[in-house]
Ligand SMILES: [Zn+2]
Ligand SMILES: [Zn+2]
Ligand SMILES: [Zn+2]
Ligand SMILES: [Zn+2]
Ligand SMILES: [Zn+2]
Ligand SMILES: [Zn+2]
């Protein structure tokens with residue numbers, strides 16, 4: 001096919017700012033967490049993500065809920081980060097009094113509503129009261145629970161971000177709340193934009209085909225694209241191997257395919273994968289960029305992490321990742337030593353005050 | 360038994376201000392509505408209720424949804440009111456644009472969430488936008504729908520009243536919203552305080568035994584006691600005859616029984632059946648009182664309306680009802696002609712501006 005981009009040259013390269021993952025899932029953050037975290041940040045960085053906000057849930061449940069578990073996670077993580085990163089702390093039914101202690105060391109409070117009966121949600125009022133108003137409360141929540149959490153955000157003047165939106169009623173509720181000046185933003189996972197329950201029957205964590213269409217029709221209401229937990233859930237659903245770094249390598253190929261089909265613009269990608277997540281997480285702008293070859297098959301790259309993927313014959317390759325004043329990845333291969341991880345972690349210091357345990 | 364009240368005299372009379380029904384159900388408001396309305400206001404007035412706010416739903420569904428249906432209901436009602444009254448207008452999925460026209464002629468917007476899929480609730484945003492902020496939006500809603508409606512009230516700075524609370528999670532959500540200064544109030548139906556799903560298996564519209572205990576334990580969070588639709592639903596559930604005026608005659612006997620058992624105070628009754636509903640509905644204080652004989656069996660009264668009741672051997676009789684500067688009911692019998700109905704309707708004029716159709 002011949003279109004504006006293709007017509008220019010046989011292999012067109014687009015430069016984008018480094019991508020920010022507003023929700024990165026690491027399968028484990030315990031003793032074996034060092035390797036999982038290293039592999040996750042390697043996979044994400046080679047795929048163009050220079051920053052990872054780490055979801056405080058692993059395959060075993062909530063992993064970061066207080067100062068003790070935060071310190072523990074940092075021990076496993078330290079020295080193993082290829083990208084910059086920050087941690088979230090998970091809300092549970094009893095830890096509202098511990099939030100004051102950890103809020104300065106984390107970038108968001110994370111509420112995984114799936115873990116709680118909808119009737120429990122009002123009891124999170126104390127969490128909304130305790131959490132600093134300038135940092136987001138990130139909620140993975142639907143219908144009842146979502147409405148309750150938006151109500152809490154409204155009552156407490158909180159900054160709330162709804163992650164992993166998969167249905168149109170939830171998006172309507174969020175859009176309406178935005179219109180009435182609630183401080184609310186949202187993201188859709190990239191897999192949710194390209195895979196539906198029609199593709200994978202029984203995969204209730206994916207949108208229906210109809211809902212997926214509605215998500216595409218309402219892109220202007222969606223602030224960010226995320227990787228999130230969907231790749232992990234899909235692999236689990238299909239009985240495919242669970243490994244660290246699932247989903248990252250598919251992000252640019254899937255999204256660039258949509259740009260190619262005029263369903264997305266490059267400006268959309270920059271807004272939803274860089275500018276908006278940076279603003280939501282309160283990060284400082286770092287100098288980073290990635291070069292994407294729009295027509296190159298990803299199979300021609302030397303990927304540092306091999307993981308299962310539902311995407312076949314992907315086109316759209318991240319040929320270079322530049323961050324922290326140097327090229328860190330070329331043709332999928334790292335051109336730096338492990339040491340860089342530490343430096344890039346330190347880089348987010350300016351955005352998080354009173355930090356200590358992380359660095 | 361001998362207690363403070365009994366010790367005073369063998370038949371103790373307590374004087375209360377005239378009761379206000381914040382939600383009165385009339386089984387029909389169509390051609391046969393005149394008789395149903397007359398019987399409802401007769402039953403309520405003889406039972407001590409001098410004011411009825413008419414729920415815009417009948418046994419057939421929403422009856423007042425726009426100017427045309429409001430005019431029609433008024434035609435049937437006019438000249439048949441024994442008590443003062445006002446009408447509510449029901450929200451449906453399409454009538455938000457018609458609210459401006461009828462808001463001045465009605466005292467509240469009524470949303471019966473049971474009639475709508477929870478996913479429809481966010482679409483009521485336009486109703487919240489259109490409804491005047493000084494008049495209440497009364498919602499019969501639970502869980503998901505309740506949270507969504509409270510969110511709308513919060514976003515639109517609306518005055519919201521939750522009617523017919525039957526479970527503790529909903530009450531917790533309301534209490535929390537109150538604490539954060541949302542303009543929200545609520546009521547529990549009198550039947551819900553005295554009958555539970557344990558008494559009537561399968562009667563899902565009643566609280567569970569456990570929820571009922573929780574309602575009693577949280578009386579300070581409950582602004583009003585109402586008659587509501589519960590008596591109608593219970594009669595229907597049990598296959599008992601549906602007639603106009605169900606539930607009113609049981610109100611004082613049931614509540615006075617609770618006063619007798621020290622579960623309620625007379626001050627509670629005055630607040631929840633007079634002061635609070637008057638304030639919520641924005642009514643003007645009218646001079647009215649009722650004399651209640653605490654120890655007299657209601658079977659000794661000459662009730663003007665005979666309807667089915669689940670209450671046996673009720674004690675606590677309304678011996679006199681005084682309103683509009685005269686005694687209107689004595690020993691359960693009316694001592695006035697029908698004409699009074701009109702006068703008493705006119706009495707609430709001062710509280711509702713721009714009224715015309717009603718009077
Ligand atoms: Zn092409
Ligand atoms: Zn090339
Ligand atoms: Zn599954
Ligand atoms: Zn740091
Ligand atoms: Zn006694
Ligand atoms: Zn007597």
Ligand SMILES: [Zn+2]
Nearest residue numbers: 561562595596
């Ligand atoms: Zn039934």
Ligand SMILES: [Zn+2]
Nearest residue numbers: 704705708717
């Ligand atoms: Zn009037």
